[in-house]
Amino acid sequence: xxxxxxxxxHVSVSEGALVLLRCNYSSSVPPYLFWxxxxxxxxxxxxxxxxxxxxxxxxxxxxxxxxxxxxxxxHLTKPSAHMSDAAxxxxxxxxxxxxxxxxxxxxxxELSVKx
Amino acid sequence: NAGVTQTPKFQVLKTGQSMTLQCAQDMNHEYxxxxxxxxxxxLRLIHYSxxxxxxxxxxxxxxxxxxxxxTEDFPLRLLSxxxxxxxxxxxxxxxxxxxxxxxxxxxxxxxxxx
Numbered sequence: 562x563x564x565x566x567x568x569x570x571h572v573s574v575s576e577g578a579l580v581l582l583r584c585n586y587s588s589s590v591p592p593y594l595f596w597x598x599x600x601x602x603x604x605x606x607x608x609x610x611x612x613x614x615x616x617x618x619x620x621x622x623x624x625x626x627x628x629x630x631x632x633x634x635x636h637l638t639k640p641s642a643h644m645s646d647a648a649x650x651x652x653x654x655x656x657x658x659x660x661x662x663x664x665x666x667x668x669x670x671e672l673s674v675k676x
Numbered sequence: 677n678a679g680v681t682q683t684p685k686f687q688v689l690k691t692g693q694s695m696t697l698q699c700a701q702d703m704n705h706e707y708x709x710x711x712x713x714x715x716x717x718x719l720r721l722i723h724y725s726x727x728x729x730x731x732x733x734x735x736x737x738x739x740x741x742x743x744x745x746x747t748e749d750f751p752l753r754l755l756s757x758x759x760x761x762x763x764x765x766x767x768x769x770x771x772x773x774x775x776x777x778x779x780x781x782x783x784x785x786x787x788x789x790x
Binding site for chain 2: 565567570593595597602603604605606607610612651655656663664665666667668669
Protein backbone atom coordinates (compact mmCIF):
# COMPACT_ATOMS: atom_id res chain seq x y z
CA UNK A 562 0.00 0.00 0.00
CA UNK A 563 1.09 3.56 -0.63
CA UNK A 564 0.37 6.77 1.22
CA UNK A 565 1.46 10.39 1.29
CA UNK A 566 1.67 12.81 4.21
CA UNK A 567 2.09 16.51 3.71
CA UNK A 568 3.24 18.31 6.84
CA UNK A 569 1.36 21.55 7.33
CA UNK A 570 -1.97 22.31 5.72
CA HIS A 571 -1.08 26.01 5.52
CA VAL A 572 2.30 27.63 4.94
CA SER A 573 2.83 31.38 4.82
CA VAL A 574 5.99 33.05 3.55
CA SER A 575 7.02 36.56 2.64
CA GLU A 576 7.71 37.49 -0.96
CA GLY A 577 11.35 36.70 -1.72
CA ALA A 578 11.66 34.14 1.08
CA LEU A 579 12.43 30.45 0.73
CA VAL A 580 9.50 28.16 0.09
CA LEU A 581 9.65 24.69 1.68
CA LEU A 582 6.69 22.34 1.43
CA ARG A 583 7.15 18.96 3.07
CA CYS A 584 6.08 15.59 1.74
CA ASN A 585 6.74 12.13 3.14
CA TYR A 586 5.59 8.96 1.47
CA SER A 587 5.15 5.33 2.29
CA SER A 588 5.60 2.71 -0.39
CA SER A 589 6.54 -0.96 -0.35
CA VAL A 590 7.85 -0.71 -3.91
CA PRO A 591 10.00 1.92 -5.67
CA PRO A 592 7.82 5.01 -5.91
CA TYR A 593 7.15 7.57 -8.57
CA LEU A 594 6.63 10.96 -6.93
CA PHE A 595 4.86 14.05 -8.17
CA TRP A 596 4.05 17.59 -7.12
CA UNK A 597 0.94 19.20 -8.56
CA UNK A 598 -0.23 22.79 -8.10
CA UNK A 599 -3.81 24.05 -8.03
CA UNK A 600 -4.53 27.72 -8.56
CA UNK A 601 -7.89 29.05 -7.34
CA UNK A 602 -10.88 27.66 -9.21
CA UNK A 603 -8.72 25.58 -11.52
CA UNK A 604 -7.74 21.98 -11.96
CA UNK A 605 -4.36 20.62 -10.95
CA UNK A 606 -1.28 20.90 -13.12
CA UNK A 607 2.03 19.10 -12.87
CA UNK A 608 4.95 20.99 -11.30
CA UNK A 609 7.52 18.22 -11.42
CA UNK A 610 7.97 14.48 -11.09
CA UNK A 611 10.55 11.92 -10.04
CA UNK A 612 10.56 8.53 -11.75
CA UNK A 613 14.13 7.27 -11.96
CA UNK A 614 17.61 8.74 -12.29
CA UNK A 615 18.70 12.04 -10.77
CA UNK A 616 17.19 12.54 -7.34
CA UNK A 617 17.07 16.35 -7.63
CA UNK A 618 14.25 17.22 -9.96
CA UNK A 619 13.62 20.66 -11.41
CA UNK A 620 10.15 21.77 -12.39
CA UNK A 621 8.31 24.75 -13.74
CA UNK A 622 8.30 28.24 -12.21
CA UNK A 623 11.63 27.71 -10.38
CA UNK A 624 10.47 24.87 -8.14
CA UNK A 625 12.56 21.81 -7.41
CA UNK A 626 12.31 18.72 -5.23
CA UNK A 627 14.74 16.12 -3.98
CA UNK A 628 13.94 12.45 -3.61
CA UNK A 629 15.53 11.11 -0.43
CA UNK A 630 14.96 7.40 -0.14
CA UNK A 631 16.52 7.10 3.32
CA UNK A 632 14.11 9.73 4.66
CA UNK A 633 11.15 8.68 2.46
CA UNK A 634 10.77 12.35 1.59
CA UNK A 635 10.15 14.47 -1.49
CA HIS A 636 10.11 18.06 -0.23
CA LEU A 637 9.34 20.91 -2.61
CA THR A 638 11.46 24.07 -2.54
CA LYS A 639 11.81 27.39 -4.28
CA PRO A 640 14.57 29.84 -3.35
CA SER A 641 12.50 33.01 -3.65
CA ALA A 642 8.71 33.15 -3.36
CA HIS A 643 6.64 35.25 -5.72
CA MET A 644 3.11 36.47 -5.18
CA SER A 645 1.99 34.32 -8.10
CA ASP A 646 3.10 31.17 -6.21
CA ALA A 647 0.09 31.43 -3.89
CA ALA A 648 -1.84 28.23 -4.53
CA UNK A 649 -2.50 24.77 -3.12
CA UNK A 650 0.19 22.17 -3.62
CA UNK A 651 -0.31 18.43 -3.67
CA UNK A 652 2.27 15.70 -3.36
CA UNK A 653 1.36 12.36 -4.95
CA UNK A 654 2.82 8.88 -5.21
CA UNK A 655 2.47 6.10 -7.71
CA UNK A 656 4.47 3.01 -8.58
CA UNK A 657 5.35 1.06 -11.65
CA UNK A 658 3.49 -1.89 -10.21
CA UNK A 659 0.23 0.01 -9.75
CA UNK A 660 -2.40 -1.25 -12.10
CA UNK A 661 -3.63 1.69 -14.09
CA UNK A 662 -0.93 3.96 -12.77
CA UNK A 663 -3.15 5.28 -10.00
CA UNK A 664 -1.98 8.32 -8.09
CA UNK A 665 -2.38 8.63 -4.33
CA UNK A 666 -2.52 12.27 -3.25
CA UNK A 667 -1.58 13.94 -0.01
CA UNK A 668 -3.93 16.26 1.83
CA UNK A 669 -2.55 19.38 0.23
CA UNK A 670 -0.67 22.43 1.51
CA GLU A 671 -2.00 25.90 0.92
CA LEU A 672 0.79 28.39 0.30
CA SER A 673 0.22 32.06 1.06
CA VAL A 674 2.73 34.71 -0.01
CA LYS A 675 2.78 38.00 1.88
CA UNK A 676 3.97 41.19 0.22
CA ASN B 677 -6.99 21.82 -28.35
CA ALA B 678 -9.42 22.00 -25.41
CA GLY B 679 -7.78 19.34 -23.20
CA VAL B 680 -10.12 17.94 -20.54
CA THR B 681 -13.58 19.50 -20.46
CA GLN B 682 -15.99 19.03 -17.57
CA THR B 683 -19.62 20.05 -17.43
CA PRO B 684 -21.39 21.48 -15.56
CA LYS B 685 -19.13 23.74 -13.49
CA PHE B 686 -21.66 24.05 -10.68
CA GLN B 687 -24.62 21.90 -9.68
CA VAL B 688 -27.05 21.82 -6.77
CA LEU B 689 -29.03 18.65 -6.15
CA LYS B 690 -31.57 17.51 -3.64
CA THR B 691 -30.99 14.32 -1.69
CA GLY B 692 -32.08 11.35 -3.77
CA GLN B 693 -31.76 13.00 -7.15
CA SER B 694 -29.57 11.50 -9.83
CA MET B 695 -27.30 13.23 -12.28
CA THR B 696 -24.36 12.71 -14.61
CA LEU B 697 -21.15 14.70 -14.56
CA GLN B 698 -19.69 14.88 -18.03
CA CYS B 699 -16.03 14.60 -18.94
CA ALA B 700 -14.51 14.71 -22.40
CA GLN B 701 -10.92 14.85 -23.60
CA ASP B 702 -9.61 15.52 -27.09
CA MET B 703 -6.05 14.27 -26.61
CA ASN B 704 -6.74 10.62 -27.49
CA HIS B 705 -5.75 9.58 -23.97
CA GLU B 706 -6.31 5.96 -23.04
CA TYR B 707 -6.50 6.56 -19.30
CA UNK B 708 -9.25 8.60 -17.65
CA UNK B 709 -10.22 8.98 -14.02
CA UNK B 710 -12.51 10.76 -11.58
CA UNK B 711 -11.38 12.26 -8.29
CA UNK B 712 -13.23 14.07 -5.57
CA UNK B 713 -11.60 16.83 -3.58
CA UNK B 714 -12.62 17.53 0.00
CA UNK B 715 -11.00 19.97 2.44
CA UNK B 716 -8.13 18.40 4.33
CA UNK B 717 -8.39 15.13 2.44
CA UNK B 718 -6.64 15.86 -0.82
CA LEU B 719 -7.95 14.12 -3.91
CA ARG B 720 -9.41 10.64 -3.70
CA LEU B 721 -9.84 8.37 -6.68
CA ILE B 722 -13.44 7.34 -7.41
CA HIS B 723 -13.22 5.32 -10.63
CA TYR B 724 -10.81 5.02 -13.49
CA SER B 725 -10.60 3.56 -16.99
CA UNK B 726 -7.62 2.32 -18.98
CA UNK B 727 -9.50 2.27 -22.29
CA UNK B 728 -12.90 2.09 -23.94
CA UNK B 729 -15.01 -0.64 -22.35
CA UNK B 730 -12.72 -1.02 -19.32
CA UNK B 731 -13.41 0.56 -15.94
CA UNK B 732 -12.36 -0.15 -12.37
CA UNK B 733 -12.95 1.15 -8.87
CA UNK B 734 -10.73 3.51 -6.97
CA UNK B 735 -10.64 4.34 -3.27
CA UNK B 736 -14.18 5.71 -2.87
CA UNK B 737 -16.47 4.17 -5.51
CA UNK B 738 -19.67 3.75 -3.50
CA UNK B 739 -22.60 5.74 -4.83
CA UNK B 740 -21.01 6.36 -8.22
CA UNK B 741 -21.16 4.59 -11.57
CA UNK B 742 -19.05 5.03 -14.68
CA UNK B 743 -18.90 3.69 -18.19
CA UNK B 744 -16.46 4.22 -21.06
CA UNK B 745 -18.08 3.67 -24.44
CA UNK B 746 -15.64 5.89 -26.33
CA THR B 747 -12.04 6.97 -25.86
CA GLU B 748 -13.11 10.60 -25.52
CA ASP B 749 -15.85 10.44 -22.89
CA PHE B 750 -15.97 9.23 -19.29
CA PRO B 751 -19.20 10.29 -17.52
CA LEU B 752 -19.69 9.91 -13.77
CA ARG B 753 -23.19 9.06 -12.57
CA LEU B 754 -24.58 9.72 -9.13
CA LEU B 755 -27.44 7.29 -8.73
CA SER B 756 -29.09 8.76 -5.62
CA UNK B 757 -27.30 11.85 -4.36
CA UNK B 758 -26.46 12.16 -0.67
CA UNK B 759 -25.13 15.16 1.30
CA UNK B 760 -21.87 13.23 1.77
CA UNK B 761 -21.32 13.58 -1.96
CA UNK B 762 -21.04 17.34 -1.71
CA UNK B 763 -17.57 17.91 -3.10
CA UNK B 764 -15.54 19.22 -6.01
CA UNK B 765 -15.13 16.61 -8.71
CA UNK B 766 -12.21 16.46 -11.11
CA UNK B 767 -11.81 14.42 -14.22
CA UNK B 768 -8.26 13.66 -15.32
CA UNK B 769 -6.65 11.84 -18.22
CA UNK B 770 -3.24 10.70 -19.39
CA UNK B 771 -1.80 9.06 -22.47
CA UNK B 772 -1.67 5.57 -21.06
CA UNK B 773 -1.85 3.72 -17.80
CA UNK B 774 1.84 4.08 -17.07
CA UNK B 775 2.59 5.20 -13.53
CA UNK B 776 5.09 7.81 -14.74
CA UNK B 777 2.72 9.66 -17.06
CA UNK B 778 1.39 13.03 -15.90
CA UNK B 779 -2.30 13.63 -15.47
CA UNK B 780 -4.18 16.38 -17.26
CA UNK B 781 -7.04 17.75 -15.16
CA UNK B 782 -10.30 19.41 -16.02
CA UNK B 783 -11.36 22.57 -14.22
CA UNK B 784 -13.74 20.77 -11.89
CA UNK B 785 -17.43 20.50 -11.03
CA UNK B 786 -18.60 21.90 -7.72
CA UNK B 787 -21.51 19.80 -6.48
CA UNK B 788 -23.75 20.59 -3.53
CA UNK B 789 -26.30 18.07 -2.29
CA UNK B 790 -28.94 19.50 0.01
